[in-house]
Amino acid sequence: MIEDIELETLINEVYEYYGFDFGSYSRASLKRRVYRVYQLGGFGHFHEFLSKVRSDPEYYKQMIDEITVNVTEMFRDPTFYGILRKEILPLLGTKPFIRLWHAGCSTGEEVYSMAIMLKEAGLLHKSLIYATDINATVLETAKKGIFPLRMMKEYSQNYRDAGGQEDFSSYYTANYGIAKFNEELSQKMVYSQHNLVSDTSFNEFDIILCRNVLIYFDSDLQKRVINLFDESLAVLGFLALGTKETIKYSISPGKYKQFEKEKIWRKIK
């Protein structure tokens, strides 16, 4: 494993040379990810790795893509999607126009999950889904809507567990190991690079989904990001987080009401 001081040096140099601030990332996970990249690079010493990061912007970019966690799946936590389908979408459906934001969308699996549910609820035509990530490479994948075919069995099961009743395979075309999702789903998606650490609010939304992103941030950054979401959320809008995440240390109680036991909060004032 790398030393703490080595990790802190990397954080400082990345900030100094590229302006990207990892200083508020949780250390345990970050250290493991950096160590993995360092090992893959076959460096003899950590200073060689540091020197490569400083002098090679292309390598720096690859490193950032590797360090940020980009693992996601369709209909992850089917119970959550079940509640979304049964309880939340009908409430959003009363609006003439629905604005959604997937913050930290990675390769887009959750964005396509949402589009499928909006379509089935008859709401996709009046929705606009903004999906953002700091990593430009994953956004390219997301835009294409191409996912590994081998995952479809699991996703199809998740879809059914989340209350889906259609033939899941009707949403994609299978070809040479890939599943390409129908363009009808991606027509209402807008992808753009956005850094939760340093960028500001860019619109007002009816629902913001940011699942399993805050776990990589320290408490101070979590507070800042939740405040960013608060500024970006319409009154009576919803904020959805990962199943092990909470807003309770970040925002004054009384401003949000938790939706039953789910990690969904409604902004009430």
Next chain:
Amino acid sequence: MEENKIISNCRLVIIGGSAGSLNALMQILPELTALRNYAIVIVVHRKSTDDQTLEELITLKSSVPVKPIEDKTILIPGFIYIAPSNYHLLFEKDDTLALDTSEKINYSRPSIDVSFESAAEIFGSSLVGILFSGSNTDGTLGLQAIQENGGKIVVQNPLSADMPFMPNNAILFTTPDYVLNNEEILALLNSINS
């Protein structure tokens, strides 16, 4: 219990297990009395969609209180913590727990190796790692890391394991401080810090 088996200055016992480990845990945990100045963290493989069943079962059977793990949960001596499904569980310097959804390691999330290695780095010699039944190799590298950082490592006696492959693999590639059956593991846990 023999004098030389008593472990002192322990802050955390981390338990790893896979197929067949629930049986062993169900024999040991209900018999445990209060944890003397240490916490237990349990990392077992299970279905990614199984969110609460294991927590509920252990809470029901154990007289030691169980605390659910969320992002940044603080480890407190005297409690049992259970790694949630579909996340890797890591340890931070300020005694908080961290979750991570990165790639599965050896088809597993949580990975026992990942949690053991992270705990080894944070807790050093005040850590005890115990590996139970299972049919894969997860846990062996983690036990090595615990030992290298000065902690004690315990492997369930393969003869008393439902699936002996995992403890056997650990015995093959590490030098366990103890290889014990379930009753002996219970006695060891009850003697820690006494």
